[in-house]
Amino acid sequence: MNEIANGFIKAFWMIVSFDPELYEIIIRSLVVSLSAVMISSLFCVPLGIWLGLKRFKGKQLISRLLYASMSTPSVVIGLLILLMLSRRGPFGFLGLLYTPSAMIIAQTVLVTPLVLGLIYHTVKQRGRQIQQEGLLLGADSFQVMILIIREFKMDFLVHLIAGFSRAISEVGAVMIVGGNIKGSTRVMTTTIALMNSMGEYDMSIALGVVLLLISLLVNIVVYKEAEPWK
């Protein structure tokens, strides 16, 4: 019991004293996960809208595959990216393995099906009416796309946050492609896993608290923005 209490006290001091190693890990985690979500959103948003609105043969099959891929285990993604980026792999010449770039690639691949699936589902349910209204009011295809993004901005933001949550909380993919190298590819989840195995709970607790605070902060911001007129 004392060990846990001491762990919390030490964790608290690490946070308030701006422990360099702790904050380096936090910043790296945020940079990697935010980059992955931003890159993913660049093609998930237009593609999800297009998929949601377009009628074509084989759409049902594609949507089933998409929904199924939303829950792909992160270690499988990690393994796939490792094989691609390893020295003998097709992209081995880039020398990206065990770098933050490899972690961003892995997390981008990990969150893309989730974000794409959620955006597709939202647009499929309610997008057609907005598209029709936009067209009737004289908007062209690009203006309709912008209109749909504006109308669903809070839904899309929540979907992107779901993607960010998946990215920042996963451990398998970044561990495999990043290697958990101190000062280079160590992020919050891989550090917690490592420190736990070493029995050093103070750093784990501090990072756990920070992860919870990030989650809480993100939720407060989203729900405040979701209904601005209230």
Place this chain on the structure above:
Amino acid sequence: MEITVKNLLKKYNDKTVLKILDLHFTKGQITGLLGDNGSGKSTLLHIISGLDLDYEGEVLYEGACFKEENRQLIGMVSQKPYLFKRSVYDNIEYPLKVRGVPKQIRQEKVHKLMKNMNIEAISRQRAETLSGGEAQKVALARALAARPALLLLDETTSNIHEDAVLTIEEQLKVYHQETNCTIIFVTHNRMQAERFCDQCICLN
């Protein structure tokens, strides 16, 4: 805008939902479209609006087939219109904005429309918070903002208060007199059709 429908056949999953041999909507007339539920009134409006191009037969606009440019000349208001999640003012301004109308002219037009529809007091209110009658007035003002030559009204005045119905009818009459546009008005209310329309067509 003159509309001619010839040998129109619309199917959903091999089931015929609409079949019209010959139908003509004269330019500058208000035509009431009556018929039972499922008779294809809304389907016909969707086809004429250009939203549904998956049909057999011909729909001619001033004697020509549908072109993308026609969209700029057609306005439509449905029974449950979708208002964008923004203010009343921004909703009405939208069709002018996408057409690249300068801000000054946009402001004047939107204020005039809001005044005519008696919705000036709610101009800054968000569309999500409006009552059914207010929402219909905003949807109609938005459809009229671009001054369409063909106005399609799909049970626009159903389920709203009598006062709002009269305001909408009055403004439609004014707009019709100003522009000599063609109006196709779907309704279940025979009294209203007789009162408001120049001619009535019943779909079976």
